[in-house]
Amino acid sequence: MQVEGLENLHALYKEAVDLWGSEAQLDMVVEECAELIHAIQKAKRSKGTDIVPAQEHIICEAVDALICIGQLPHILGVPIDIFTKQHEKVYCKLKEKIQLSKRKKETSQDCAELRSPTK
Numbered sequence: 001m002q003v004e005g006l007e008n009l010h011a012l013y014k015e016a017v018d019l020w021g022s023e024a025q026l027d028m029v030v031e032e033c034a035e036l037i038h039a040i041q042k043a044k045r046s047k048g049t050d051i052v053p054a055q056e057h058i059i060c061e062a063v064d065a066l067i068c069i070g071q072l073p074h075i076l077g078v079p080i081d082i083f084t085k086q087h088e089k090v091y092c093k094l095k096e097k098i099q100l101s102k103r104k105k106e107t108s109q110d111c112a113e114l115r116s117p118t119k
């Protein structure tokens, strides 16, 4: 099974909100995010053979949370564009932060090499 395109996903999310109502679906957002938090906390305590099932549990709960979060524009009655633009903005900020951090790391390694040359 393939995940549908963004337009189809939002049609499905809207259908869920229309069917079960905004209040119930907002409760689901809270519930699924809480389940994800719980799965992460539990996985952090896992050891040995428990690690793989704990990671699988995180993935399941993350997908549940993502699907509920995807319904938020429809729950709030906000145009999807607002979420898309905010997503792009935060994505770009993260990209810039990573590039800056990599440059700082390279610069500090270069300085360390200058201070203590190997030969």
Ligand SMILES: [Mg+2]
Pocket: 032, 035, 060, 061, 064, 065
């Ligand atoms: Mg769940």
